Amino acid sequence: MSRELNVEALARVEGDGGITVTLDGKKVKSVTLDVHEGPRLIEQLVKGMTPADDLNVVPRICAICTLSHRYAALRGLEKALGITPPEKTQLTRELMMLGENVESNSLHTFLLALPDFLGYPSAIAMLNDYGDDVKRALRLKKFGNHVMEVTSGRIVHGENPIIGGFGKYPSRKQLDEIRVKAQELVPDAVRDVELFASLEYPAYSEAPMVFMSVNAPKKKYGFAGDTILISNGKEVSCEDYKKLTNERVVPHSFAKRSLYGDKTFTVGANARMINMGKRLEGQAGDMFKEHYNDRWLKNPLYNNLAQAIEMLWSLEHLPDACEVVASLDDPKIEQPTRLTGSGTGAVEAPRGTLYHHYEIKDGLIDVADIITPTAQNLDDIELHMKLAAERMLAEGKSDPEVRLGLEMVARAYDPCISCATHLVRLKRV
Secondary structure, X not given: OEEEEEEOOOOOOEOOEEEEEEEEOOEEEEEEEEEOOOOXXXXXXXXXXXXXXXXXXXXXXXXXOHHHHHHHHHHHHHHHHOOOOOHHHXXXXXXXXXXXXXXXXHHHHHHHHHHHHHOOOOOHHHHHHHHHHHHHHHHHHHHXXXXXXXXXXXOOOOOXXXXXXXXXXXXXXXXXXXXXXHHHHHHHHHHHHHHHHOOOOOOOOOOOOOEEXXXXXXXXXXXXXXXXXXXXXXXEEHHHHHHHHOEEOOOOOOEOEEOEOOEOOEOOHHHHHHHHHHHOXXXXXXXXXXXXXXXXXXXXXXXXXXXXXXXXXXXXXXHHHHHHHHHOOOOOOOOOOOOOEEEEEXXXXXXXXXXXXXXXXXOEEEEEEEEOHHHHHHHHHHHHHHHHHHHHHHOOOOHHHHHHHHHHHHHHOOOEHHHOOOEOOOOOO
């Protein structure tokens, strides 16, 4: 007899999505992650706009990854306009990305994912038993927000990073405050890593995975680059992003899906650790070496631990970044050297690789193409949820246990469903 297991609203993620498991007796016929968010048509809205106007629209795709969208757009637009940003501009943009990483990873690990592992319905319900951890999460998130505000002008949708530079660079006093506070918060991030390293990661969803991330320059760990690393050993120019993402439509979701060849793949903190983890320095590097194992290569739940280690790296990296930025004179804003051209910006948003591609003609946007991390992860999420459902049902797990297991898999990817800009209206016949 056929029946369905439904998670009508997937809690503790950004956006509106649900999970449907279709069963035929004890056999799992299908598992779908259904995206209910309606089309916003961002890529069409910006067509005909100036690059500066586009830059003010596309970060509105997401309030969590607002600076990732702005940075990816900046990289793509500046390539198209023939602009090479000055050193201080590049370093200050790195600084803002470190802040966004701390803000987003602290939110996800402590407040969204941790309740599942500890058996609580929410972070609020954890207060009596894990009050210090919840307070720690809020401290880290507040600090990340502060770095974003100082560098971009506002906590959300800051306008300070502009084409060719910044409207205003952080002052020495602001940078010193960030440097000192980051050092103070390192023990909080260490506690996050220790906590997630101590958790039990169920094996229900395990299967070999393919990982993609940008290749940060100079063999360093980082959040931006012009080539893409694949865990199969290949490296591809970000300008060839379409060959990596191969988008397609599915009937049960408003969001397009991506496959690498005919295989699902993963982007995110785990992918960055797989591809660049050996480059980590400091305590983050030591903790990665201590806690990394082969299960990272097949279990999506380890993305939670990867985010914790990455947040620690961001806090450790912030003081030096602040010192270097403070030591440089404020440069002038670089101007376009051409008004017609194309370029692709690839950055690592907290949830994974984000692409912004632009074609500019006579100073106006002619083509905009934006591919978000969640849109790339959706197929992989469904694959690992299906494996988890099959194995949990085979072991006789109850429906509530299966539902929780599937939600944990989906949440491990830290999906931002609202970010799916490639949305289509489907008509079923």
